[in-house]
């Protein structure tokens with residue numbers, strides 16, 4: 001055995017042995033890891049978790065198919081009737097009468113204009129209420145029933161007429 005060969009063999013051992021140890025270590029750890037994963041996947045608990053995570057969010061039922069028992073039950077919200085409220089005279093006026101009676105559109109007697117209202121007031125309030133509620137066509141134009149706001153109650157229209165009459169004495 002010459003010297004070169006001796007050096008070569010020594011180096012082979014110095015480099016080779018640790019290399020083999022490292023490779024064996026890697027092989028063993030990988031085997032252990034695989035075993036561990038396999039056994040974890042076998043447990044019922046693990047499977048339940050995975051199944052739960054893969055569960056779809058919803059399901060489409062075709063006509064005739066029945067929803068399962070744990071399906072959320074959607075019930076119709078209880079219909080609650082709104083509380084009945086009555087608008088005040090000024091509110092009704094602003095909402096439904098101002099359009100014509102504010103500036104005298106279509107011959108409507110203007111709010112607060114005593115000259116235009118004097119003859120009308122002579123009829124008495126009941127006639128004014130009736131004409132406002134039922135509507136009529138007079139000498140100066142057409143007054144639509146309830147100012148064409150059929151959602152208003154008779155009392156609301158009366159309140160608006162009272163307000164209009166009240167504005168004359170101011």
Ligand code: HEC
Pocket residue numbers: 092093096097098099100101105106107108109120123127128129131132136137138139140141142143144146147148149157160161
């Ligand atoms: C589309 C326009 C219009 C609207 C809206 C309107 N009016 Fe009139 N109103 C008239 C006209 C026009 C007359 C006058 C008719 C006539 O005498 O020839 C009149 C007349 C009246 C009179 C006098 C009635 C009489 O016998 O002389 C009263 C009261 C009245 N309106 C109340 C109301 C009230 C209250 C509202 C709102 C709820 C309202 N009007 C909304 C056009 C309107």
